[in-house]
Amino acid sequence: xxxxxxxxxxxxxxxxxxxxxxxxxxxxxxxxxxxxxxxxxxxxxxxxxxxxxxxxxxxxxxxxxxxxxxxxxxxxxxxxxxxxxxxxxxxxxxxxxxxxxxxxxxxxxxxxxxxxxxxxxxxxxxxxxxxxxxxxxxxxxxxxxxxxxxxxxxxx
DNA sequence: GCCAACGTTGGC
DNA sequence: GCCAACGTTGGC
Numbered sequence: 180x181x182x183x184x185x186x187x188x189x190x191x192x193x194x195x196x197x198x199x200x201x202x203x204x205x206x207x208x209x210x211x212x213x214x215x216x217x218x219x220x221x222x223x224x225x226x227x228x229x230x231x232x233x234x235x236x237x238x239x240x241x242x243x244x245x246x247x248x249x250x251x252x253x254x255x256x257x258x259x260x261x262x263x264x265x266x267x268x269x270x271x272x273x274x275x276x277x278x279x280x281x282x283x284x285x286x287x288x289x290x291x292x293x294x295x296x297x298x299x300x301x302x303x304x305x306x307x308x309x310x311x312x313x314x315x316x317x318x319x320x321x322x323x324x325x326x327x328x329x330x331x332x333x334x335x
Numbered sequence: 336g337c338c339a340a341c342g343t344t345g346g347c
Numbered sequence: 348g349c350c351a352a353c354g355t356t357g358g359c
Contacts, residue, residue, distance in 0.1 A: 186345090210354080233345050291346080309352040311344050 181220060182322040183227035184305055185243065185279065186313045194229045194240045194284050202246050202280040205314070206254045207262040209274060213314040218249035218275035220316070226282065228317060228325070230305070238290035239325060247278035285329040299324050 185205065187193065197203055208214060225245040231237055251272035254260040267273035294300050304315050 188345090237346070311353060313344085 181225045182317040182319055183225060184230050184315050184317050185227050186230045186232045188233045189231045197243060198281045198284065202278045204276050204278050206252050206276045208313055209262060213312055214275055216314050217277050221245050221248060221277050223248055236290055238288040240288045241284035242282040243279045244282050245277050246280045249275040249277055252276040289325050289328055
């Protein structure tokens, strides 16, 4: 089982938006590395963090699950769509997406500012300088560590 | 194939 | 709003 991180701007699509739907196609990714992860590596049942970017408090707000493996992102074929890409052909699609489903929202998010101070997460891709991938793998150790932060009892 | 120019991402 | 980092584009 692999673990992932999905970035989204909460003004556009937040974890509460995901909670409100049965499942959601993760469309609009137009980066080859991210495309490869979705097309080749994500498997049904994999879990991912839901990360809020470009907002006052960037961080991980909850967990989602892959419910459909990579298939062509049809919004690339739609001239009227925001992420239309004339180079992507139906016979040979350039862009792929997966469907994801809400699993849970953390009581308190794990903020980027907090993660930066955690030695255990020093190697995490998300925290590397200049990283701009909107979809990326997360080391299972890091995934479990972060998840455990959210379920531990408050310190006395 | 190189690389400058440009556009985008995303934290601050 | 600023700007660093990065990806893409296009001229040569």
